[in-house]
Amino acid sequence: MFQPHSCLSLMFSAYGWVMLSNVFATEDFWGPVPGTKREDIAVVAMGATHMGIARAILDILAARGWFHVTVLAEMRPNMIWYRDTGLALLSQARLAPPQEPFVMQSFTMEVITDDVVKAFLLAAKQTSRVIIISGVASTALSVLTLANSMGAGNGEFVFLSVQSLEKESENYGTTAQFTRKENNPEENLNPFRSFFFIVYRPAGTELQSLNDQLTERTRIFYNTTYEAGTQPLDNFAVKSSYDIVETFAAVVNESRGDPTAAHACHGQSLVRAMANRTFTISSGTVRITADRAHEFDLNIFGFNSSTKQMQVVGMFDWTAGKWKWRADRSTDWPTHDRQPPLDVPLCGFSGADGPCSTKSTALKTAVPVIMALLVGVYALAKWHVKPAEDWWCVEVGPKPKLYFSPGHALSTVAVRKWPSTADFAKMLANRYQTLAC
Secondary structure, eight states: OOOTTSHHHHHHHTTOOOEEESSOBOGGGGOSSTTOOOTTSOEEETTOBHHHHHHHHHHHHHHHTOOEEEEEEEOBTTBOHHHHHHHHHHHHHHTSOTTSOOEEEEEEESOOOHHHHHHHHHHHTTTOSEEEEESOHHHHHHHHHHHGGGTOOSSOOEEEEEOSOOBSSTTSBOGGGGOOOSSOTTSOOHHHHTEEEEEEOOOOGGGHHHHHHHHHHHHHHHOOOOOTTOOGGGSHHHHHHHHHHHHHHHHHHHTTTOTTHHHHTSHHHHHHHHTTEEEEETTEEEEEOTTSBOOOOEEEEEEETTTTEEEEEEEEETTTTEEEEOTTOOOOOOSTTSSOOOSSOTTTTTSOSGGGTTTOOTTSSOOOOOOOOOOTTOEEEEEEESSTTSOEEEEESSSOEEEEOTTOSOOOOOOOOOSSHHHHHHHHHHHHHHHHO
16 A cells, blocks of 8 residues: 555656566657657656667667668567567667668568578679578577588578577577587588577676566465576566566665655656666666666677587677677688678679679679568568658558658569468569679
């Protein structure tokens, strides 16, 4: 029961409620208008944001000078995280500063088959050498194992997979799925050697005592135990829920004894007190930005060519706002000079430019066109080019929509529904075989 003049009772009586999210938030969380944050809405994204993880990924690409990117975003039933992360990558690429001239195309698909993956790789290599898979681990594995057959296993490509959680589940996956056999000379490991797996970084031994306490409480109060090898704070929703309680309690306690408590305890005042500051609580250091968002630390795994397994090669430290790389774990790049692949190959994406122009002139004037996809019930393909004034996108569904930026050079685009994944794959293959002949 709240005391009549307590901060919480004042907050609820004035309907100054606060919304604290413990899962990944999209831009819409802050208001109905994308790209804006309304100050009159008392919300804090404590469970990280899609924009934050997208920006962390773009930081890796920008540091390497990789600006031509293709994204495969998977749309699974009851699991829109991968789609929303793909959309966030597009929006953050568009907001990137001029010195980061990202050119990005994104495919969102419901059904993933070998034919679709092959068609995707065929489309991707026309415009990029960096491929991001926002999808389950099994989808990323399909991309890697089929890459060689589609001409993407020559060492020129970089593959990144992003997940919210590492878990043995059909909606997630683990790094163990990418372990290769010790003696299999027929397998081309080039795609694996340039593959990175990005995922939420769970609390380690530094929070072992807290993990033990939570495990015991769960057993006593809910008669539930955790699976072997897992701990409560391995789950980002549990971690953010715990962070919510302590950070919110801290600002509520700060308002006690305040003669203007009726104002200080309003939801808007409380979230302003939480914003742009760092809290030290039981679960560690929690930094909340001026935009009222708390992001998670991330792990990035790379392939160890000796053990044929994935290993942690770096982490994103949200408090510091930067990637930290393991100096003792370098990447065994499969390029000829053992250096990271180029953003644009020496011979261009067509293989017929630069020093290779005397061999073929087939694609000198070819302009890649990104087709709209209809896979299963719904699919979305979007092409994004900086500057923002030069872009177009197609939405396919019951009522197909075509959007152009002002003054875009393209005047007409054929919008068509493809009845099956096989038809789409055949169309895309024919399209690019024609361009390359």
